[in-house]
Amino acid sequence: MFSNHDRIAGIVLAIFAAGAFYYASETLPHRVGLYPKTVTGLMFLFAALLTGRSFLPAFRNNEFGKFFIAGRRLILGISVTGVYFFLAGKIGFFSMTAIYIPLLSYLSGYRELRTIILSTFVFCIFLWLTFELAFNRPLPPEILVLWIGDKL
């Protein structure tokens, strides 16, 4: 029943569209809600068609491979990236980048430590020269570095 990816996608999108349509109907005045309701209505229609199509003989037996090629590695990639985005904003861009690149490369299976460390160092210097020095683009401040500086 749920080995067909199109069917799952269709059901999820139909539920989302129905929910959004209901929300728009309940919260928005008629004229304001007209466009969102049209969009969500169309989305529901197409999602229902996708779901219905997945039951047709020609589409029922479509070959669907594994959805994730390597689920654990993917979750690792996304979660490490999420943590990096969060901490880079809180603690500082360069300090977190200096940790993130080696960590993700290593955890993903690339094990040449010397290359990792050297490339990370060169990349961080390049970013600093380009964005801080040349273009003066403000990046999240280095709280960690400032704190260590204060302590010293």
Next chain:
Amino acid sequence: MDQLLVGLYHALEWQNILAMMIGLIAGILVGAIPGLTASIGISLLIPLTYGMDPLFALAMMAGIHNGGSSGGAIPAILLNIPGTPAAVATTFDGYPMTKQGRSLTALKMAASSSAVGGALGAIVLLFLAPPLATATLAFGPPEIFWANVFGMCAVAVLLGDDPLKGLLSLTIGLMIGVVGIDFVSGYQRFTFGVLELTEGFSLLVVLVGMYALPPAWQMIEQGVTNRRKGFSNVLRTDPTYRWPWRKLLLNVWPRASLFGIAFGLLPGLSGSASSFVAYNDTKNSSNEPETFGKGNPLGVASAEASNNADNAASMIPALTLGIPGSGVAALMLGALVIHGMLPGAHLFVEQGPVVYGYMWAMLFTSIAIVVFGGLIATKIFAQVLLVPSLLLMPMIICLTFIGIFTFQNEIFNVYFMLGFGILGYLLNRLKFPVAPIVIGLILGDQAQESLRTTLQLSHGDFGILFTRPISLTIFILIVLVLIYPIWKTLKAK
């Protein structure tokens, strides 16, 4: 004509030439790495160039666009792995040439053909886009509404393999565009009281999230390490080979480029389709068709000329009507909008120097492929295949952070980008095309605005949408586009 020359003058300013060259080199590098495409390069560049001179930014993107297509031939020829989808046909004869010890000849043929195809496409862009744009001056609000709907339907139905998924992607894009304040009533839609959502999702955040993050995660997931020892033993030229200039100049290059231009003009017929058709045409018109697929350089020439001619041609409907001819053109359209330029006749009048300068940049960067891709740096660019992708991917993600954070100095944009990245990844795995989402986001608002203006003009009468000749014609075209996949399915049965 004056605008054309003013554009040329601006394009030839040293900083713009520098931008073109940087873009071209970056594009060739990006295209040469399997898994990375010009789309990723452009999506990374858009936020980084935000706030810069628009022509500088667009010149760099023109370089990436052309360089990305051309760079895809490098792994196609050396490894039998197309660097970009459009380079699939290049592998047919490119890789056999490598196996025969003629890889440098193949790479030079690919670069020269890319340059010729790209240049011809750019010339057509320079001379066809302005009159087409002028024709759109006859468009009133009803025609603009239908043109926007046509653009959305054409991209959704024709660009991917599955029209239904294309239409669903389009509605996802429209839905993303709904979030935020309604521009007429000032009422908040789907903001759920979150302050950061009142202005809606930025196109830039959606573009970078959906185009740059998913390929990076996919590579991490696949664990591709592509550790190779070098290509010095593979990069060999064939000293006995005499270039068939007559055949190339009079037959292969013009014909293949024409296919690329024609396919680029039509939404949904991407570079890869044009290169297959051009390849088959060259093979069928040859005196020795049996040599194709076994290392005939003309096979490489036709595939590369057509997929590069497609680049500039796909920008013609994008610049004039807001209907991109390819996925990369959709992204370029997004870049134009982010830099404050809306497609149509007004673009050529109000932003003449920039838009003409951009078109010249498409021409110059195509010609420069001969120098950078073919004569000087082929050996250097081939070495990019040695870069371990697992090290490169986190660096790309870092660049997305910088681009999106510095755009408004707001960290929540980075979180939104992460969300769109996850959505983009899931849609990729489900084989939903991303370009209709972008088009829905760009054209949805315009369609909504023009419909409201139309109804105000007609005092709420919808009949105005069908009674004006141009409106009716575009409406019929929309119906045809929507019927086309049904007709195709029935015909196949």
